[in-house]
Ligand SMILES: [Zn+2]
């Protein structure tokens with residue numbers, strides 16, 4: 514009995530703790546429901562109301578992104594492409610392109626996927642926190658599928674010119690890079706490359722060649738880029754012709770980066786992107 518009494522006491526304490534735990538869970542549930550009523554959570558993509566325990570996307574947007582992310586993509590250019598059309602690790606479209614200056618691309622899906630497009634718009638022009646969290650999660654998942662993820666030493670977001678930063682709610686590539694970094698635990702090196710020239714928006718360029726001309730020479734390595742001998746993954750929200758990635762990768766290579774890949778939230782096509790041919794002075798620029 515001398516031993517039984519303390520056990521009974523512990524049992525009571527356990528039951529008391531269990532009751533306390535259940536009350537706490539019930540309390541949290543009530544509080545969460547109240548928060549849902551007073552301040553309903555909305556889908557990060559379409560802004561429809563969703564219960565608080567569903568995450569950040571409504572079932573429809575989640576299904577659309579899941580389906581887009583599951584489509585096979587060309588490991589070199591990120592375009593959606595059937596494995597049957599791949600030859601030598603490239604799809605039919607990028608097989609003859611010379612402008613890709615990165616070894617491979619990870620992407621979530623194509624830009625025409627509505628929830629992806631809406632979140633990218635919100636990341637660029639609206640409230641970035643929740644779209645960045647969702648896109649960061651999906652882009653981290655896309656990166657985990659790449660055989661080169663273990664080789665990445667550092668993530669480098671495409672830099673924004675200070676004047677453009679002043680016009681926007683955030684530096685979207687940097688916010689995205691930080692969200693990805695949180696999940697894959699690879700550091701972000703935000704000041705490896707500087708954007709020296711203020712250029713007009715790429716969306717105004719009428720041809721792929723014009724997009725390349727628009728960004729040509731607008732990046733420079735930072736005073737201490739700290740990428741020498743390191744493998745880099747460039748982070749951006751969107752790749753259309755690859756012009757920006759090409760220029761950033763060129764500067765990183767000049768700064769001594771060893772291997773360079775890219776991870777972008779979305780891939781978009783561009784009429785005429787087959788025709789673009791960018792002459793280079795250094796053949797090494799053309800190799801990943
Ligand atoms: Zn939605």
Ligand SMILES: [Zn+2]
Pocket residue numbers: 587588589590591592603604605606607608
């Ligand atoms: Zn391709």
